[in-house]
Amino acid sequence: MKNSIIFSTGSYVPEKVVFNEELTHFPASSLPLIAQKTGVKSRRHSSENQCTSDLALEAARACLAKVDFPVENIQGIILSTSSPDRIQPATATRVQHELGARNAFALDINSVCSGAVFGISLSDSLIKCGKYENILFIAAEMYSKILNKQDFSTYPYFGDGSGALLLTAADTDRGVMHSRLNTDGSGRDAICVPGGGTMMPFDKIVNPRMAYFRMIGKTVYNFAVEKGTETILQITAEAGVKIEDVDHFICHQANINILDEIAERIGCPREKFIMNLDRHGNTASASVLIALDEALDSKRIREGDLVALVAFGGGLSWGGNLIRM
Numbered sequence: 001m002k003n004s005i006i007f008s009t010g011s012y013v014p015e016k017v018v019f020n021e022e023l024t025h026f027p028a029s030s031l032p033l034i035a036q037k038t039g040v041k042s043r044r045h046s047s048e049n050q051c052t053s054d055l056a057l058e059a060a061r062a063c064l065a066k067v068d069f070p071v072e073n074i075q076g077i078i079l080s081t082s083s084p085d086r087i088q089p090a091t092a093t094r095v096q097h098e099l100g101a102r103n104a105f106a107l108d109i110n111s112v113c114s115g116a117v118f119g120i121s122l123s124d125s126l127i128k129c130g131k132y133e134n135i136l137f138i139a140a141e142m143y144s145k146i147l148n149k150q151d152f153s154t155y156p157y158f159g160d161g162s163g164a165l166l167l168t169a170a171d172t173d174r175g176v177m178h179s180r181l182n183t184d185g186s187g188r189d190a191i192c193v194p195g196g197g198t199m200m201p202f203d204k205i206v207n208p209r210m211a212y213f214r215m216i217g218k219t220v221y222n223f224a225v226e227k228g229t230e231t232i233l234q235i236t237a238e239a240g241v242k243i244e245d246v247d248h249f250i251c252h253q254a255n256i257n258i259l260d261e262i263a264e265r266i267g268c269p270r271e272k273f274i275m276n277l278d279r280h281g282n283t284a285s286a287s288v289l290i291a292l293d294e295a296l297d298s299k300r301i302r303e304g305d306l307v308a309l310v311a312f313g314g315g316l317s318w319g320g321n322l323i324r325m
Contacts, residue, residue, distance in 0.1 A: 039256025113313025163289020
């Protein structure tokens, strides 16, 4: 059985940088709390004429350009997003068309902020089953357009961005070594957009705020610390790897205090945790892929390194991938 390796990566964030100090519609006294409580100092916001598939396309093109990979050789495009272009069809269909990847199937997945690890596991499984050799996996999010601008509990902490991975089949012991995925649907209301679906159609939305993303902050914080720690312990134990042998940890970029607590609980130096939260904010499912691409480009992650990807988000969902680069 062939393994799936990460043949290339790419990422994209919009040009517009929004610093905490620019969020002047909130009280000036509250602005320092953004960095103090979460570590977010700035984020990127998309332009009015951009949609989620535009971000996905930029990351995909960057990924393919690095290795000059022919689009006709892509057999599948999987797009993780919880902020799609439209309710239907899948946002991935526009990406497939604009890339010219006519030989690829295209589908969306939605595990909110856990989408990256879910998508990597799915792509890896399709390759290991022997039917596919080249899968383009993308995570793209545009939360600036699904957030209530007046809500201090959500709006300052999220940013827009996208990341992409080209996974290919190879005869090697490297690549995706192990994955674990989990869901607890009893927590589905902790992170959600209440309105706009069949449970609350648009014409039934009485309070306009029901059309925006919302979350229960304290519940989500405790969940992320618990499940982030649990996932690292599980994927390393199941793969027969010691925690100290993992070179880098890339966790979903939600809150610097969550990362600090996870590092402390597993007894691992904080320096092993890669972070871009301060510059990009929480980019939901795209955060792990953006951080991975940036770390590879900067040579912080090198060939042969063992990397643990960990994410947690709406659903509630959580999981991880262990990858030998």
